[in-house]
Amino acid sequence: MAVTRRQKEVLDFISGFVQRNGYSPSFEEIARGLGLKSLATVHKHITNLQNKGLLERAHNRSRSIDVLPPRSKSTLPDRLPLAGRIAAGFPVEAPETAESISLGDIIGSRDVFVLQVRGDSMRDEHIVDGDYVLVERTQTAHQGEIVVALVNGAETTLKRYYLEGHTVRLQPSNAEMEPIYVPAEQVAIQGRALGILRRYA
Incomplete structure (x- = not known):
């Protein structure tokens, strides 16, 4: 706008x-x-x-x-063909199908923006550097949800959210990294993760 x-x-x-x-x-x-x-x-x-x-x-x-992060402008086609299901174990028959899927099927009527991930703090959730995270815009979160948090009005981070008394624990999903502890009044939730998009080529 x-x-x-x-x-x-x-x-x-x-x-x-x-x-x-x-x-x-x-x-x-x-x-x-x-x-x-x-x-x-x-x-x-x-x-x-x-x-x-x-x-x-x-x-x-x-x-x-x-x-707030700018609302993303999607340049994706409205719908993509859903060509069936694929096994990540033994091969299965892959019959052709006339179904299709769009981001709207995942997002619904929610207010969603996209952020590109930098770093590996969420790698144990299979969210890695370069991934695109679909984020539902919201100011509230439940315990354990993956959120976009604004810390001290200056820095945003993608972490699991835990409210512990008057303190928020922002928990990375990487065994090599320590959690971030911040006074609750210094944390503003900007959204919660809905899913990821990843490019391989």
Whole structure:
């Protein structure tokens, strides 16, 4: 969805502020940084960027403006032919079929975006460097779900989520890596993993 020049300036200012400071700017800091005289104008821009799916605000915490990953634009064909089932053990007969499958069959009506994986922290879940993860946009997660978590308003990571009292444990699926422990108020859930796409050629 298109953004105006001023909305892009607001978005860029917030992103840069978070990268420098590790937390979101206040409305006053945005107004001061962009030379805006009215907080109502800042609020209007933030609301419009929220409606376009580029920002998210949590109303139960201060400095709660989170920049969201851009919604993916799929260039895949609408449907792909489902040519049957294949055994990963002994060979089986593979009769031709007229069925087809699309990403819509997997995604349904959910709001989904795609992220490309960097690193091997989830390799024991068979999610490896270069894979594409289908992520359902959500702000909540259940224990043990694989989530996209924004930590300290600055860094996102793909891990299993466990809430332990006032602390969140972000658990890698790699025996060589240690879990990440973060105060719950410093973790914002941006989505949960639905599946992966992988290219071999």
